[in-house]
Amino acid sequence: MCIDCGKPISKQAKRCMRCAVTNRSKKYAPYWLGKHRSEETKQKLRESNLGKPSTRKGVSLPDKTKKKISQTLLSNPNRKKYFLNECAFDTITDDSAYWLGFLMADGSIYGRGGRAQYLCVELQKRDISHLEELTTFLGSSHPIRHCNNHNSVVLCIGSVRLVNSLMRYNIVPRKTYCATAPPILESNRHFWRGVIDGDGNIGFSTTSGKYTYPHIGICGHPQSNLIDQFAKFMKCRIPIKAKVYKSVRRNMFCISGAIAVPAIRLLYIDAPIALDRKKEIARSIIEKDWNGCGISKMSQLPMERPRRMGQTRTTDTNRPSGEDGCK
Numbered sequence: 001m002c003i004d005c006g007k008p009i010s011k012q013a014k015r016c017m018r019c020a021v022t023n024r025s026k027k028y029a030p031y032w033l034g035k036h037r038s039e040e041t042k043q044k045l046r047e048s049n050l051g052k053p054s055t056r057k058g059v060s061l062p063d064k065t066k067k068k069i070s071q072t073l074l075s076n077p078n079r080k081k082y083f084l085n086e087c088a089f090d091t092i093t094d095d096s097a098y099w100l101g102f103l104m105a106d107g108s109i110y111g112r113g114g115r116a117q118y119l120c121v122e123l124q125k126r127d128i129s130h131l132e133e134l135t136t137f138l139g140s141s142h143p144i145r146h147c148n149n150h151n152s153v154v155l156c157i158g159s160v161r162l163v164n165s166l167m168r169y170n171i172v173p174r175k176t177y178c179a180t181a182p183p184i185l186e187s188n189r190h191f192w193r194g195v196i197d198g199d200g201n202i203g204f205s206t207t208s209g210k211y212t213y214p215h216i217g218i219c220g221h222p223q224s225n226l227i228d229q230f231a232k233f234m235k236c237r238i239p240i241k242a243k244v245y246k247s248v249r250r251n252m253f254c255i256s257g258a259i260a261v262p263a264i265r266l267l268y269i270d271a272p273i274a275l276d277r278k279k280e281i282a283r284s285i286i287e288k289d290w291n292g293c294g295i296s297k298m299s300q301l302p303m304e305r306p307r308r309m310g311q312t313r314t315t316d317t318n319r320p321s322g323e324d325g326c327k
Contacts, residue, residue, distance in 0.1 A: 085139035086161040089169070094190045094272050095137055100169050101191035102134075104181070104226070105198025109163055109173045116173055117160045128153045130197075130275055138162075179224040192233055193267045195226065197275035202264065202282060205256060214285045216264050217254030227251040238262050261285060 002009055004019040089096050103121070110118040123131055131144050131153055138157070145154050169182045185191040196202065200218040207213070220227050231244050231253045240259050245252045255263045268274060268282035 101194025215256035
């Protein structure tokens, strides 16, 4: 029996849970009242409902206190509450396909307690404008933080619904070892432009200081299928003979020389969104006159439509398109 209310309880306990909490609140009342407060303040606290002991259903606050809390939240511009469009990736558009490719390369998914709920993107400080474009696309008001130790900027967004929508497109935790383009995006040039902006390389190379030629490529983990998928995407549209270089540490696929110009044109021509510095390099490669620079007329090839099974190339090789698995 409880020594205060007489409620039947176990033999080992002296008081029930309610009486124990009430007795404890009376014991520590001088601490929450505060010795430094005036008598008028203490009297107001005693008269208010704030001095009641907490129960399992929670503390019941008076209407005046609730009104004060709501006014404080509305008047405080620095409150930790951010806006976000969690439905940004529910439909595939040119912009959403690009950002899915970019997050496939440079995005990271984290979680607590075995549940993925955070999206983090870290870039160099010179690419901070690209993170701002990402926040604009997501309709997010999350701040972009500066990391002086790494000379980088970071965007972290906590949203379980957004992370779940990204995981439907194979953007999962520890994706470095299992990165794979989803079937719906395998033949989307905007998706692959996002991958190149994240983990690819594009620029100029020089041989013996005599000839300068363009190149575009991508590298990744040996267990990732992303490199093979990008090679298949390019071979279905441009007559190239480049192969995926595989090693123990990484796989790499690179297109260089004359054939790199139509490959770059395929990804970056009329691009609605791209990384500024790589888009500028691509524009200089596309607009440059390669005649007399050691580059053949192959750079003037137009963009080809995806070939179907049974069709043949229009080049000198005449190799059936079915050999590389193009659809």
